[in-house]
Amino acid sequence: MIPVHFETAVVFYLLSVLAVIAVAAGCNAFRRRAMRTEPTPTRIFSCSKCAHPYLDDHELEQSNCPRCGTANEPQRI
Ligand SMILES: [Zn+2]
CATH class of the missing domain: 1.20.5 (Single alpha-helices involved in coiled-coils or other helix-helix interfaces)
Structure with a gap:
């Protein structure tokens, strides 16, 4: 020890x-x-066919709906 x-x-x-x-x-x-x-910037889209609201990249001019696949333009607020 x-x-x-x-x-x-x-x-x-x-x-x-x-x-x-x-x-x-x-x-x-x-x-x-x-x-x-860091959060990524997004835009609000609303499907013209099924009315499903969703978020997608802010640089996209058109985005496909995750439910039905319809191409949509971003919402103008
Ligand atoms: Zn849709």
């Missing part, structure tokens, strides 16, 4: 706890940064 002073053992224990907390905080910050995504 290695002889260790009580003060040295307490300091080592506190540094170990601080290291575990720092690693956990770093992992949590990395995970939050990885999950953040």
Whole structure:
């Protein structure tokens, strides 16, 4: 057994706890940064055949309805 002073053992224990907390905080910050995504801009479309409202890419001039496949133009608000 290695002889260790009580003060040295307490300091080592506190540094170990601080290291575990720092690693956990770093992992949590990395995970939050990885999950953040920017929303893509969309436009509202409404099907002229089945009246189904849906969202699609904002750059499209025409979009096919996900229900019936009819080509539709974006809604003017
Ligand atoms: Zn439709």
